[in-house]
């Protein structure tokens with residue numbers, strides 16, 4: 001059996017009569033990156049708070065194990081195995097980055113010399129040496145997140161929770177953060193990450209779970225999730241209305257956009273499928289002015305699962321397909 005860093009069955013949480021988590025099952029293999037994906041208010045932070053012992057689950061919840069320890073029976077051991085960074089940052093803005101690190105070292109009962117050594121090493125690793133003597137309040141968003149992660153690593157956790165690690169960061173800082181996360185995993189750490197961004201989950205995660213309506217709406221690798229969505233299609237555009245009509249008649253079952261003179265038909269985008277479409281157009285004696293292939297992405301997955309396309313996108317490139 002795979003060694004699980006985190007497992008939960010039937011995780012439930014309500015606030016008053018509002019059910020936030022309605023039976024969430026999770027299984028995160030050790031040494032992997034797991035992304036919990038969901039829009040604002042889906043309950044991602046609530047999951048992180050419960051798994052990191054900051055908030056209690058409802059009594060009806062099944063067993064939860066983190067780092068090999070029972071969450072309710074042995075919260076102390078869970079806390080010793082994990083690190084948490086995110087929306088509730090531990091960085092104190094009034095003191096310097098270095099002082100923040102040394103404070104963490106104290107909290108972990110490292111000796112003075114060891115604390116200094118570990119702090120210096122982590123400040124170097126996270127490119128914060130120059131800023132180390134400045135108050136953390138003067139740091140950019142990206143620097144604060146790096147300091148936050150560096151502080152978390154003082155205790156050498158085997159499991160790290162990152163709650164929306166790149167929300168609000170500019171593209172360069174976001175890519176830096178992704179690199180940092182990859183390096184953590186190379187070092188053997190298990191990363192549990194929450195994100196609103198499909199692209200981020202796609203970039204980083206071995207497994208992705210989509211949280212919707214208090215439950216996991218789907219789970220799998222990015223590739224597996226993409227496979228469950230019948231979103232792949234070919235779009236053909238014509239300049240000449242007569243050619244458009246002839247193509248529509250020749251191809252049969254298509255979605256027509258009479259205004260744009262465009263036809264859309266389901267396709268896996270393979271060479272064979274494309275050739276079949278082009279052969280039929282050839283036989284009918286018409287030529288498309290534009291042909292685009294759309295393969296399903298995680299955005300389509302979310303749309304298919306939750307029926308809403310209202311998902312934030314990190315790089316707002318417009319898609320070639322209108323929904």
Ligand SMILES: Nc1ncnc2c1ncn2[C@@H]1O[C@H](COP(=O)(O)OP(=O)(O)OP(=O)(O)O)[C@@H](O)[C@H]1O
Nearest residue numbers: 015020038039040041042043044045046047087196
């Ligand atoms: N202490 C609380 N008391 C009452 N309601 C709460 C509490 N904490 C969270 N909620 C509610 O639970 C729901 C889920 O919140 P949560 O912060 O877990 O969502 P999220 O997916 O992390 O969203 P975001 O991306 O905005 O952080 C929200 O509707 C929120 O208002």
